[in-house]
Amino acid sequence: MDNHMLLELKDLEVVYQTDFENVYALNKVTLSLNAGETLGLVGETGAGKTTTALSILKLLPKNIGKITGGSIMFDGVDIVKATEGEMRKIRGNKISMIFQDPMTSLNPVIPVGEQIAESLELHNTQGRTAAEIEQRVDQMLELVGISPNRKTDFPHQFSGGMKQRVVIAIALACDPALLIADEPTTALDVTIQAQVLAMMGELKEKLNTSLILITHDLGIVAQICDKVAVMYAGEIIESGTMEDVFSRIENHPYTVGLFGSIPNLEVSTLRLAPINGLMPDPTDLPKGCKFHPRCPKCMDICKTESPRVYETGTHQIMCHLFTQEGNVIQ
Amino acid sequence: MNQPLLQTVGLKKYYKVKAGELHAVDNINLSIQESQTLGVVGESGCGKTTLGRTILRLVPATSGQILFRGENILEYSGKQMHEMRRNMQIVFQDPYSSINPRMTVYNIIAEPIRSSGTRLEKQNMDKRVRKLMDTVGLASRLIKAYPHELDGGRRQRIGVARALALNPKFIVCDEPVSSLDVSIQAQILNLLMDLQDEYGLTYMFITHDLSVVKHISDNIAVMYLGECVEHGPKDQIFANPLHPYSQALLSAIPVPSLAARSRKPYLIKGEVSSPINPKPGCRFAPRCPHVKPICTQGELELKEVTPNHFVRCTLYGSEKP
Ligand SMILES: Nc1ncnc2c1ncn2[C@@H]1O[C@H](COP(=O)(O)OP(=O)(O)OP(=O)(O)O)[C@@H](O)[C@H]1O
Ligand SMILES: Nc1ncnc2c1ncn2[C@@H]1O[C@H](COP(=O)(O)OP(=O)(O)OP(=O)(O)O)[C@@H](O)[C@H]1O
Ligand code: SF4
Ligand SMILES: [Mg+2]
Ligand SMILES: [Mg+2]
Numbered sequence: 014m015d016n017h018m019l020l021e022l023k024d025l026e027v028v029y030q031t032d033f034e035n036v037y038a039l040n041k042v043t044l045s046l047n048a049g050e051t052l053g054l055v056g057e058t059g060a061g062k063t064t065t066a067l068s069i070l071k072l073l074p075k076n077i078g079k080i081t082g083g084s085i086m087f088d089g090v091d092i093v094k095a096t097e098g099e100m101r102k103i104r105g106n107k108i109s110m111i112f113q114d115p116m117t118s119l120n121p122v123i124p125v126g127e128q129i130a131e132s133l134e135l136h137n138t139q140g141r142t143a144a145e146i147e148q149r150v151d152q153m154l155e156l157v158g159i160s161p162n163r164k165t166d167f168p169h170q171f172s173g174g175m176k177q178r179v180v181i182a183i184a185l186a187c188d189p190a191l192l193i194a195d196e197p198t199t200a201l202d203v204t205i206q207a208q209v210l211a212m213m214g215e216l217k218e219k220l221n222t223s224l225i226l227i228t229h230d231l232g233i234v235a236q237i238c239d240k241v242a243v244m245y246a247g248e249i250i251e252s253g254t255m256e257d258v259f260s261r262i263e264n265h266p267y268t269v270g271l272f273g274s275i276p277n278l279e280v281s282t283l284r285l286a287p288i289n290g291l292m293p294d295p296t297d298l299p300k301g302c303k304f305h306p307r308c309p310k311c312m313d314i315c316k317t318e319s320p321r322v323y324e325t326g327t328h329q330i331m332c333h334l335f336t337q338e339g340n341v342i343q
Numbered sequence: 344m345n346q347p348l349l350q351t352v353g354l355k356k357y358y359k360v361k362a363g364e365l366h367a368v369d370n371i372n373l374s375i376q377e378s379q380t381l382g383v384v385g386e387s388g389c390g391k392t393t394l395g396r397t398i399l400r401l402v403p404a405t406s407g408q409i410l411f412r413g414e415n416i417l418e419y420s421g422k423q424m425h426e427m428r429r430n431m432q433i434v435f436q437d438p439y440s441s442i443n444p445r446m447t448v449y450n451i452i453a454e455p456i457r458s459s460g461t462r463l464e465k466q467n468m469d470k471r472v473r474k475l476m477d478t479v480g481l482a483s484r485l486i487k488a489y490p491h492e493l494d495g496g497r498r499q500r501i502g503v504a505r506a507l508a509l510n511p512k513f514i515v516c517d518e519p520v521s522s523l524d525v526s527i528q529a530q531i532l533n534l535l536m537d538l539q540d541e542y543g544l545t546y547m548f549i550t551h552d553l554s555v556v557k558h559i560s561d562n563i564a565v566m567y568l569g570e571c572v573e574h575g576p577k578d579q580i581f582a583n584p585l586h587p588y589s590q591a592l593l594s595a596i597p598v599p600s601l602a603a604r605s606r607k608p609y610l611i612k613g614e615v616s617s618p619i620n621p622k623p624g625c626r627f628a629p630r631c632p633h634v635k636p637i638c639t640q641g642e643l644e645l646k647e648v649t650p651n652h653f654v655r656c657t658l659y660g661s662e663k664p
Contacts, residue, residue, distance in 0.1 A: 057524040172615060173387075202386035202551065207595035207608040229525065232554075232597030235604055259601045274529035276558030278581070278598055284536070285558070287529030291494055 019190060019223050020046040020069070025083035027064055027073065027247075034296040038064040040247040040303075041083065046240070048190065051217060051224040053234035055271075056244030059292055062227045063113060065244075066193045068092075069225075070110055071100045088190060106136040109184035113195040113227075116176055118183075119168040125179045126150050126164025129186050136187045153182040157212060174205030178212065185216065195227045210237055231271060235259055243268050246293055246303040253328035265330050266308045302333065310334055346413055347374035348545045349398070349513055354407035356390075356397045363620040367393040369569035371407070372645070375562075377512070378539065380546040382560030382577065384553060384592070388618070389566040391549045395515040398547070399431050400424060411513070429459060432506040436518035438498035442490050442505070449486045451501055452476065455508045475504040479534060496527035503534065513545045520555065532559060553596045557581055562651075565589045568618050568626040571645070575652030585654040588627045625656065633658055 027039035038061050046052050054062050067073050069085055071092060085092035088107065090099065104110075112118055120128060129150045133141065141149065151161035157178040168176055177197065184192055194213070198206040214237050217224055226238060234241055235255070242252040243265065251258060251265040258264065261272065273286035290307040293299050299306055305315040314333050323335035356368040368390045375381045383391050396402045398409055400416065408415045416427055432455075435441035442451050452472045456463060463471060473483050479500040490498055499519060506514055516535065520528040536559060538544055550556050556563060557577055564574040565586065573586040584590045594609040613630035616622070624639035625631070631638070638657050645653040646660070 057526060203553070203595040203597075204386065204591055204611055206597075208610055208612075210597070211608065211610060230597060231599035232603075235599045235601065236597045255604070256601065259599070270526060272599065274525040275599060276532070276554040278554050278557055278596065279600065279602075282558075285529040285533055287533065288526040289530075291496070291527075292524075 016047045016049050018045055019048045019050075019088055020044075021084075021086045022065070022069070023084045023086075025065075025068060025085060026081045027061075027068055027078060028081050029074070029078050031077060036295045037298055038078075038247050038295060039068065040298075042244075042247070042249055043083075044242050044249060044252060046191070046223050046225065048223055049217070049221040050240060051226060051238045052240045052242060053238035054225055054227045054242050054244060055229060055231060055234055057229055057292060059295065060244040061247040062244055063195055064247075066110060066195055066225065066227060069193065070104055070108060071095065071097075072104075102138075105132060105189075106138060106187050107189055108191045108193065109187065109189040111180055111184050111192070111194040111197050114200070116168075116173070116180075116200065118180055119176060121168055124165045124167055125171070126154070126161075128179070129153055129164075129183050132183045133186050138187075149186065153186050154179075156185070156216070157182045158208075172205075174201055174208060177201060177205075177209055181209070181213070181216075185220070185222070188220065189222065191223045191225070193225045193227070196229070197226070198233065199228075199230075206233075213237065231275065243271070246298060247295065248303060248331065249329075250304065250331045251329065257326070257328035263325075263328070263330065263335065265304075265332050266310050266334070267304050270307075302331075345376060347410075348377040348412060349547075350374040350408075350410040350413075351398065352408040352410065354394075354397065354409060355405040356393050356402065357405045360619060365619045366569040366621055367618065368397055369621075371571050373564055373571065373574065375513075375545055375547060377545055378543040379561040380539070380548050380559055382556035382563040383547060383549045383566060384551060384556050384563060385566035386551065386592075386615075390569045390618075391551075391566060392517055394566070395433065395517050395547060395549055399433055399515060401433070425460075429509040430512045431515075432509070432511040432513070433515045433517060434499075434502050434506045434519045436521050438495060438502045438522070439490065441502060442498065444490050447487050447489060448476070448481070448493075448501055451490070452504045452508060455505055459509055461509075471508075475507060478507065478538070479504040480530075494527075495523050496530060499523065499527075499531050500534070503531070503538070507538070507542075510542075511544070513547070515547045515549070517549045518551070519548075521550065521552065528555075535559070553593065565592065568616060568621065570626060570655065572627065572656070573652075573654045574645075575649075579649065579652045583652075585648060585652070585659060586627075586656050587631050587633055587658075 022042055022044050025039050025042040029036040029038055042065060056062055068080060080093055130146050133146045133149055150164060154161045154164055159175060159178055198209050216222060228234060238255060240254055241258045242249045245267050251268050270288035288307050293303055301317045302315040302320050305311045312333060320331050320333045321336050323330045351371050351373050354368060354371045358365040358367055371394060385391055397404050404417055409417050419427060449472055452475055453468055476483055481500050520531050548559055560577045563577045563580045564571050567588050573589045584593050591609050591611045611630045616626055616629050623641055625643055628634045628638045643655045645655045647653050648659050
């Protein structure tokens, strides 16, 4: 299967400038994604996950959110330089996004089938006829496990999980090369979440769609992702393949803390080992390593110098513990 | 076994709605021993919150009994209940919506003490509030802060301090960590478990997060559409879930490990039934892969399959141990 590089972010910097303050939301974010790959973008509230997604689509809030450095290349197009006209051709067509809180992206007064058709008409680059569009609607509903004879139903007649599937059907209708799903299952029950995740996994196999799955749940990442990027205070502090990160041989202290915060179902622990303290204020980020005020392994150098990226094969960790000579953990 | 601290007998809460009677909590028989935690799990809308609030008499029960140390508190007079309230408290999911945003931390924590009728001199009240803040890990410099100046984790600590203010015996924790980030969630879970050790608190812990419930509970009750379909010791529920719904629920938990990757969840299909005028028999029947005609022919009973492990399902024998 074709697996050329589809998306590459290099040293991306984004600032939200409000009247009162500058929020440094992304600080030199670098990541890449090949065709057909699934990347899990994990991190806690405010880490910059949604901002990363909005930057790729150039949908940062006007006059407030600004790309101040770095580059985004998507399928040969330089997104940072692309005009609004060029972006319109990409959005919904080559890149689709499922927004955080997807229930709000359905129109309550339009039948679900019509909403899928609408998206197809909007991006009708293949010159489909009305009948072909209708056929495609049925096909998409079937793909997400909803009987096409329910296409005249309104969103409120569907359960949460079914609505979520409709949102996915809309996002996939135009065969995008890249789907960005921002916390697509957070609002769902686990049994429904399992259905939606299984379905996304199948779609990836069938359509070779690349997927960026934004989540705060490491369990979900373990289930369907090929690659992982862990974000903290606007930086990717660790990235690698599933095996690199989840074999838990070498991890960033923050990632160790994330694993320690989740009750383990397989091994009983009496006490959780949480990360103390809070995420730093993005308007006033600490010097040196941004995690240092909470890090149990913090050294003097961490307080003054930003760590470089330590690389072994596909695994990257941004931490002085690994880059300091003589300090490499075995 | 000792007399349970709290027990419900045939507890029901029905709501009258346009389409009929909504069985939010239906015939629940549960008991919790002193200093233990009962975890209550189940999907959205299955009646967890209603069960907790009915037990605390925050909403009136339709029928049944709520026994606190053997006494039916549903028969208590207003005055008796006012006294009883000290013993039974609640911690809510959203720490922001449950506290008054215009009050300072001091007043939020002092409020339950004042409204219980306890008169404390200013000096003693100060001491008490500071002690409570210390207990839940809130720095005393925050005593004059307003909730909006605090993050979610600290707001939830206020919620816990408030619940502890009257030295309760029993606390309903309704999704107390669901809206928090995992690192903060772990801090609050550790706090709740430490408080239990120190003060011998008894918890009913409501959540839809199964890893959390396994971590914190002694016993677990699984609810489905208002009914308890299975309950028992947590290790048995996790090692050997009996009800097909519990099996689906447990297999659907995304586990953050490489080993779990190859495991396929047992997916349930079919529509969720309505809790309004429910049909007789098993409410999970429309989604159950093992459904047989007898499943929907009459009321099912909770059967004790192994000691203390109960299930409401026709797959299991009816012999009494
Ligand atoms: N429109 C905006 N104006 C000002 N600051 C913003 C704006 N949008 C986001 N931010 C800030 O940018 C930072 C990154 O936010 P972002 O929404 O990308 O985080 P996230 O990782 O998606 O978090 P969550 O898990 O809560 O969705 C946060 O500190 C946030 O408060
Ligand atoms: N005041 C009310 N009037 C009518 N129906 C109600 C009322 N309160 C709750 N219900 C219904 O009772 C059922 C149980 O609701 P409850 O809030 O107890 O569920 P839950 O298990 O706590 O769900 P969640 O996980 O979403 O919090 C639902 O069907 C709900 O719609
Ligand atoms: S660089 Fe230092 S402070 Fe930062 S994570 Fe590594 S050890 Fe901790
Ligand atoms: Mg977000
Ligand atoms: Mg609830």
